[in-house]
Amino acid sequence: MRITKSELECVAVKPAQYPPMDLPEIAFVGRSNVGKSSLLNYLTGRKSLARVSGSPGKTRTINFYRINDSFRIVDLPGYGYAKVSREITKDWDKMMADFFDKRESLRRVVQLVDIRHEPTAQDVEMYDFLREYGLSGVICATKADKVSGNERQKSISAIKKKLKLTSDDIIIPVSAMKRTGGEELLAIIERELSDDSE
Secondary structure, eight states: OOOOOEEEEEEESSGGGSOOSOSOEEEEEEBTTSSHHHHHHHHHTOSSSSOOOSSTTOOOSEEEEEETTTEEEEEOOOBOOTTSOHHHHHHHHHHHHHHHHHOTTEEEEEEEEETTSOOOHHHHHHHHHHHHTTOOOEEEEEOGGGSOHHHHHHHHHHHHHHHTOOTTOEEEEOBTTTTBSHHHHHHHHHHHHHHHHO
């Protein structure tokens, strides 16, 4: 798959603001500061489609991007930033529950984890949450350029163990900086969308 057209279609904080469920959707979720905006910009070939925030935990909206006029990428707000208040965390939980409960056009969620660190308790909780909804199966290990080849394999093994990934789950090391891993991820998204259309 090659992304030739991408645009921000909608910014929402509640279901009433979501776009119609007329296109299949692939969502991206991860801890604050995991590199999600940089990855989305890399995948779409747009330098500033998704805003890269200098303040982790600042983005509190769900952003819908229309891609090739055939599907949407949904950028979910980051989680797990220590300085975010409990009240905002509670709002995040409700926002996510509403989204996963009501969004029938959602096909898969790609969860991002930082390859340099073992997944946190929130990462594990998020992946278990996705499992419950049948949306798990694809993990992106971001910032892969920051580790050597040997360290990369050790890190991937640690991620697999911590998240209790099965042989059916996919983990892709990606680097927005070095522009690696994107083709593999887009191929998986394309396969997911084609499976849906059959």
